[in-house]
Amino acid sequence: MDVTSRTLNVVASVIRYTHGDRVCVARVEMLFTLAGMAIVLRNVRVPNVPIRSQHVNCAKGFISKFKVSLPIFKFDTISPSSSSPMRFFVPLSFATTAFAVFTYEETTIDLLQAGIKAEEITVQGVVKHNLERIDALNHKGPKLKGVIETTPAALEVATKQDKATSSPKGLLHGIPILIKDNIATKGDGLTACAGSLAMEGNFAPEDVFVVKKLREAGAIISDMPIWSSGPIGGVSLVAPWSARGGITKNSYVLTAPTPGSSSGFAVSVAANMIPVSIGTETDGIIVSPSSVKALVGMKPTLGLISRTRIIPISSRQDSAGPMGRPVRDVALVLEAIAGYDPRDPRSKDVAVPKYSQSLQAKPTSFKNVHIAISEAFIKAIQWLEAQGATIVKAPLPNAQDITESKCAFTLLKTEFREDVETYLGTLSWKVGVTPMKTLKDITDYIAAHPKTELNVLDQTLMLASLAAPSRTNQTYIDLLKLCNDLAITNGIDKYFNDTQTEGIVSLTDAWGQPTSPDYAAIAAYPILTVPLGYNSSFPFGISFVGKPFTEEKLLQYGYVFEQASKARIPPDVFGCHSQLSKKIR
Missing domain, CATH: 3.90.1300.10 (Amidase signature (AS) domain)
Incomplete structure (x- = not known):
């Protein structure tokens, strides 16, 4: 079956991966056609393994990475020579699912x-x-x-x-x-x-x-x-x-x-x-x-x-x-x-x-x-x-x-001071750290560190909250x-x-x-x-x-x-x- 005559696009890359305890190295060419996708494996090298087994094992390993069973593929040739490429074909019905890549962008x-x-x-x-x-x-x-x-x-x-x-x-x-x-x-x-x-x-x-x-x-x-x-x-x-x-x-x-x-x-x-x-x-x-x-x-x-x-x-x-x-x-x-x-x-x-x-x-x-x-x-x-x-x-x-x-904004000044101080009372602090127990502790810290805490904003709202009346x-x-x-x-x-x-x-x-x-x-x-x-x-x-x-x-x-x-x-x-x-x- 000559699939290359109907080739629409070719994507090639060199892959290296393991199959069992063996390392496969191959140039993979994926040829997208009107009928499906042809895959060519070239220059497979697996030490101390017969050439034919190299091709078959590498193909199995390659296929398994995409969770596709071997019978899906229609083999064109299995060459006895390491210099000849190995070709197999993926029908269109399987090509879209077998080689789909999960897309994270805008996922749900x-x-x-x-x-x-x-x-x-x-x-x-x-x-x-x-x-x-x-x-x-x-x-x-x-x-x-x-x-x-x-x-x-x-x-x-x-x-x-x-x-x-x-x-x-x-x-x-x-x-x-x-x-x-x-x-x-x-x-x-x-x-x-x-x-x-x-x-x-x-x-x-x-x-x-x-x-x-x-x-x-x-x-x-x-x-x-x-x-x-x-x-x-x-x-x-x-x-x-x-x-x-x-x-x-x-x-x-x-x-x-x-x-x-x-x-x-x-x-x-x-x-x-x-x-x-x-x-x-x-x-x-x-x-x-x-x-x-x-x-x-x-x-x-x-x-x-x-x-x-x-x-x-x-x-x-x-x-x-x-x-x-x-x-x-x-x-x-x-x-x-x-x-x-x-x-x-x-x-x-x-x-x-x-x-x-x-x-x-x-x-x-x-x-x-x-x-x-x-x-x-x-x-x-x-x-x-x-x-x-x-x-x-x-x-x-x-x-x-x-x-x-x-x-609404005026009420929030009172509520923030009282509610944040209630929250501060529930915290634990690491040894050597000065604990923040009140809102004034925080405003004092900010005033003492203007380069980091007041680089863009000032403390107008914080200070207004300190001066706000209580809830009672x-x-x-x-x-x-x-x-x-x-x-x-x-x-x-x-x-x-x-x-x-x-x-x-x-x-x-x-x-x-x-x-x-x-x-x-x-x-x-x-x-x-x-x-x-x-x-x-x-x-x-x-x-x-x-x-x-x-x-x-x-x-x-x-x-x-x-x-x-x-x-x-x-x-x-x-x-x-x-x-x-x-x-x-």
């Missing part, structure tokens, strides 16, 4: 786990790939600086999981995950510091509740992203900088800002350094970075996910939540980490739905779903109407009053009542009741003007952002806000929108962007 949890189960890839290989990707993008190449530190323990866990692939541990078996720099772990070399060198040297006596849930689900705690201008930061809450990590770049537009303390883990997921991440949000700090990285981000209802042993800003508003590329990945992570924690006073003992399974259930479109959209939001109306949604245009109530009163002060009590009235009673709750809607939709923007993320934050209601589009290569998202514990419904809406819009395009971090990289192969 489902694809990774399927690859692990089929033994196409290993858990250790997945972790190594992510570590290599971090090395290539974090401090080299574009120098995104999305990750502060990685843990060697990840490879140890991966090795153990590879030995147990026949019995997967849980929803996230074999999946590396990034956790924010305010989420404490035990015994894996990661230190939760909220971006400040003042916190280095502390260690947690146990994993936080969320980390325990992740480990139970089989996730591998792999890395810790940069916390940019978190609570232990300065005057700007949008500057992508921290003392520990430096400046985090935007993976889409390197010179553009990346808002919020969750910028590091947003950059890391967007640039395919890691499949999914866990962050925390006080007001927009999950959804806003997700929006400008073309990611899916979920800030759940306060009480669905435990905050125990997470460095806080405000126990009244803080919530952990997942970030990923497709909606289903976010649903899987949310399902894994949700649950009641008696140690968190705001935790709710509610049933956790099978979020990932419900995506395929209703709704399959937006027909008969009533959605409220603010007057300023026009961009996504056509998307929603095309899917059958009923659009109700209505202004967000009290938006100007919330802005002018500055009630009447000024705080009155302001809390005003804020709840404006944002909740006569705000988002009134909005839902007046419009008789099931969700509020707006552009995802927690910075610069009152939007639905602000209302969701103050009310502690769930919010999901999904990629919507691009403005001069800069991504932006669409947010779905719901009533308490309606995460399942929001994920369904987000999934329908995602499948209709297909809006996400990965960033061109290597300067060679192709639309083909968007396709998951």
Whole structure:
């Protein structure tokens, strides 16, 4: 059979590998034809083995690397001479599967786990790939600086999981995950510091509740992203900088800002350094970075996910939540980490739905779903109407009053000081390290180390927090009542009741003007952002806000929108962007 006459392309390389206790060295030519793929092995050399056996053993070894049984191949010739090439042919029906290479870029949890189960890839290989990707993008190449530190323990866990692939541990078996720099772990070399060198040297006596849930689900705690201008930061809450990590770049537009303390883990997921991440949000700090990285981000209802042993800003508003590329990945992570924690006073003992399974259930479109959209939001109306949604245009109530009163921001100053000092009281410190016991200890440390701690930001917010009234002060009590009235009673709750809607939709923007993320934050209601589009290569998202514990419904809406819009395009971090990289192969 003369396959070379129909050759379309030739790929050649020299390979060296073992087969049994023998070493095979050969030049391999793969000739892609209309009918399939011809393979030619030349110059095979195996010491002290007859020529014919060399060819056969080398062929078997080569074939076994692709997990294809020998009878699939139709041998053209088996030459008795070492100088003659050995040829065999792979039919087209087998060529595409036999020599497929797993593509990590834009992959999903489902694809990774399927690859692990089929033994196409290993858990250790997945972790190594992510570590290599971090090395290539974090401090080299574009120098995104999305990750502060990685843990060697990840490879140890991966090795153990590879030995147990026949019995997967849980929803996230074999999946590396990034956790924010305010989420404490035990015994894996990661230190939760909220971006400040003042916190280095502390260690947690146990994993936080969320980390325990992740480990139970089989996730591998792999890395810790940069916390940019978190609570232990300065005057700007949008500057992508921290003392520990430096400046985090935007993976889409390197010179553009990346808002919020969750910028590091947003950059890391967007640039395919890691499949999914866990962050925390006080007001927009999950959804806003997700929006400008073309990611899916979920800030759940306060009480669905435990905050125990997470460095806080405000126990009244803080919530952990997942970030990923497709909606289903976010649903899987949310399902894994949700649950009641008696140690968190705001935790709710509610049933956790099978979020990932419900995506395929209703709704399959937006027909008969009533959605409220603010007057300023026009961009996504056509998307929603095309899917059958009923659009109700209505202004967000009290938006100007919330802005002018500055009630939410003022309350956070008090809450941050008191809540972070409660957290500091739970920590242990390494010998020889001066422990941080109060917020003033931290501000004093920062003042004493201006070159590292005040390189970009100052301490305006920290010092204002020190001077803020306590929670028992009447000024705080009155302001809390005003804020709840404006944002909740006569705000988002009134909005839902007046419009008789099931969700509020707006552009995802927690910075610069009152939007639905602000209302969701103050009310502690769930919010999901999904990629919507691009403005001069800069991504932006669409947010779905719901009533308490309606995460399942929001994920369904987000999934329908995602499948209709297909809006996400990965960033061109290597300067060679192709639309083909968007396709998951």
